[in-house]
Amino acid sequence: MAMLIQLIDGVAVSKFDLNKPLLSIGRHPDNHVFIDDSSISGRHAQLLVKENEHFPEFKEFYIEDLDSTNGTFVNDLAVAGCHRLHNNDVVRLAWNNFKFVDDSEPDLEKTLHMLK
Numbered sequence: 001m002a003m004l005i006q007l008i009d010g011v012a013v014s015k016f017d018l019n020k021p022l023l024s025i026g027r028h029p030d031n032h033v034f035i036d037d038s039s040i041s042g043r044h045a046q047l048l049v050k051e052n053e054h055f056p057e058f059k060e061f062y063i064e065d066l067d068s069t070n071g072t073f074v075n076d077l078a079v080a081g082c083h084r085l086h087n088n089d090v091v092r093l094a095w096n097n098f099k100f101v102d103d104s105e106p107d108l109e110k111t112l113h114m115l116k
Helices: 108-115
Strands: 003-008 011-017 022-026 045-051 059-065 072-074 082-085 090-093 096-101
Touching: 059 072
Parallel strands: none
Antiparallel strands: 003 011, 003 096, 022 045, 045 059, 059 082, 072 090, 090 096
C-alpha cells in the first residue's frame, strides 16, 4: 500500500495511508492529512489516485498544489498542475518534508516502451 511519511530531521513521525481516490492535505482539521503548522495553507494540496491507463490493476499517484501560500515541491521542483509521484519521491509542503512510498509501483515504463 502506498503512503506518505512525514519526516522531521530524517525521522518518520507520521504515516498516512493513501487508500482513497482523493485525499486533501492542509492545516484545516477536516483534511484527510491534517498538518498543524502555520506555514501550511488550510487547503494546501491534494493527492489523487488513478488507475494506469494501460494496466488498470496498477495505481498511479499524483499531487496537486491548491494555490497554497508556500508551495508544494517534489524533489525540490515546484509543482504546477498535477505531478505524478514515484516511489521514494521527497514531497515538501511549505517547510514540511514527506517521503512518498509505493513499494508496489511496477516499472511500467519499460513495459510501455515495448508496447509502442
